[in-house]
Amino acid sequence: MEPSRCPRLHEAIPMNRYDDIYNRLEHWLLTHIASMGSTNGGCRQAFELKRIHSLKVADETVAIGRGLGLEPPALFLARTIGLLHDVGRFEQYRTYGTFNDFTSIDHGDLGERTVAANGLLDDFDPFQREIIRKTIRYHNKMSLPSDESEAVLFHAKLIRDADKLDIYRVVSEREVVPGALPSQNTIAESLLEDLMAGKKVGYMHLKSAAEMRLMHISWIFDINFEPTLRLIQERNYLEILSAILPSSERIDAFVRKARQHLAAQKPPAS
Missing domain, CATH: 1.10.3210.10 (Hypothetical protein af1432)
Known part of the structure; x- marks a missing residue:
């Protein structure tokens, strides 16, 4: 941050x-x-x-x-x-x-x-x-x-x-966003590899709604300020997005990595 x-x-x-x-x-x-x-x-x-x-x-x-x-x-x-x-x-x-x-x-x-x-x-x-x-x-x-x-x-x-x-x-409030990608649950291995390696992924590389959701989860590593992370945490956005992703060993590992990153940040002020 x-x-x-x-x-x-x-x-x-x-x-x-x-x-x-x-x-x-x-x-x-x-x-x-x-x-x-x-x-x-x-x-x-x-x-x-x-x-x-x-x-x-x-x-x-x-x-x-x-x-x-x-x-x-x-x-x-x-x-x-x-x-x-x-x-x-x-x-x-x-x-x-x-x-x-x-x-x-x-x-x-x-x-x-x-x-x-x-x-x-x-x-x-x-x-x-x-x-x-x-x-x-x-x-x-x-x-x-x-x-x-x-x-x-x-x-x-x-x-x-x-x-x-x-x-x-x-993306947490609706399943379909106007102008979004096909509502498929497929996620390319190459995309997962890039995300696990800490690379940024642009919209031009996405082929499905599931890939877009995974990219959105990856944004947690590109947040600049602690108050933003606190608001993401308070609103449970990672939990909501990860719940509608397909499950696989590598997808689950990436989601855990994102959750751990968020949990490691400064806790909300009391």
Whole structure:
């Protein structure tokens, strides 16, 4: 896990404006989603899933941020990033009919362009705008660049944790996710070998819903902050996901490894 220290942000925006700015951005996002409405039921379902996800991730950034003891300017910035992190998803799905970045367009890159094209960050200073733009761009990448500023990397890690946390909610609450993989219980041995070796696995390598669930479990090794792990533990996400996996000696061994990693982390505060 990463240290929880956040680079101090100066208060470029008065605290009494935080709610007004956030509410304006939320209104824009909801209007943007509605403007892409479709009579296609699958499209409506996909948009609703991502609408809720965007709002939930914003909430999760606050939950994690408070656990880290972030000050109000950093919390406000994190919440804004959470709200806008998937803004590219809606144009992606409307244009390509999929959330698959590898057969359509990178939604992080598209989100950064969407934010810039619509002047959404006019209330922020150049330093804050750079953090928001870059974290939207980086939030879905396999790894983060090593040559970025401390502030960008901190907020990128925070949004990646919050994103994973809400995806855990989504996949724990439903058996079928719009745009997901075939609901098969097959898991390739090569995938298991990569995961057991500690390698990251991207969506492009997945062939079944069971493989996706196993990849989600593997995210436990890519969580950056202790408060995120605590929330995963409190919500029993690993137990829920592992219960719907097929059982085999190697699958069970990987699940045990993930559980042991989670159990070894700092226990919840009393």
